[in-house]
């Protein structure tokens with residue numbers, strides 16, 4: 001994917017106008033982040049850019065509450081790769097289609113500088129301080145991110161203020177409230193997963209019956225063509241995914257094997273369908289697969305796995 005930068009200049013001016021309108025940085029906004037002890041020089045440098053560019057016009061680092069219109073970056077750490085973030089800052093629309101965020105492409109033209117480093121270090125460090133050593137450290141940290149982005153090969157990244165901003169965004173830890181919200185969300189998802197597993201466990205016999213009943217073939221064919229054919233071909237003869245009609249399989253060709261793989265998926269690219277289909281629909285789709293077994297199609301994929 002090559003990002004399209006052509007419109008970034010126009011958006012840059014939009015951004016510049018917005019930034020010049022509002023320059024009040026509320027100290028409270030960085031409370032979550034400021035409590036984290038292990039900030040590197042580059043992260044602190046990036047905070048400086050975040051402040052200066054007035055990103056909090058549209059973003060908050062605090063947990064999002066109902067009265068808050070701005071987008072929360074609380075706990076943004078670990079959610080996106082360095083190249084995604086750098087690309088987003090340069091060309092938001094290329095990385096988030098339909099994005100309304102202005103471009104900050106200009107940051108890639110601003111070199112990191114010792115003056116800024118001196119200022120942030122004076123503000124935050126109590127121990128004796130050597131600017132040259134700190135400068136080397138800062139540059140090593142920036143080189144690391146620059147290499148990481150360039151190794152992804154999506155676009156060429158120049159070490160700059162943008163690099164520092166990426167480091168900052170990749171650092172923002174979750175607040176206690178955000179951790180609580182994440183825990184609640186994880187519990188909700190776990191409960192949902194448990195319910196679905198139970199649903200399938202209770203329906204085991206019924207699914208087997210449906211899968212063996214020829215009446216269900218035509219309904220299963222429809223489901224197969226909507227959900228499975230992208231990967232397994234129109235009739236199951238194989239595409240990206242393996243041929244499901246021949247005698248070779250990775251996971252076995254008993255009905256129970258087909259059900260297990262379709263319900264729970266595998267770690268090699270076969271998605272789980274228990275959240276997509278009802279137990280009845282799983283049975284229907286397998287009824288269709290069984291009916292197609294042994295059929296040969298001219299464009300069939302070569303056998304894979306073990307002969308049964």
Ligand code: HEC
Nearest residue numbers: 018053054055057058071080096098099100101102104169
């Ligand atoms: C004029 C409003 C505006 C400004 C200013 C702004 N953003 Fe955004 N930003 C958005 C919007 C809106 C989104 C959500 C995506 C979208 O719909 O554009 C977003 C999304 C993001 C995301 C999350 C993207 C993701 O889904 O992973 C990050 C990170 C981000 N902005 C960082 C910044 C930084 C850093 C600055 C300052 C340099 C900034 N933004 C300035 C409006 C803005």
Ligand code: HEC
Nearest residue numbers: 227228231241242249250251252258261262266268269270
């Ligand atoms: C996103 C692509 C994709 C979709 C969609 C998909 N599959 Fe698969 N499927 C795969 C891949 C890849 C494998 C091989 C996985 C492995 O080796 O573990 C596979 C394996 C299987 C297997 C086991 C084959 C064997 O050799 O043991 C069955 C059965 C199967 N899929 C059925 C289905 C059914 C039924 C659907 C639709 C409800 C479906 N698949 C949808 C990609 C897909």
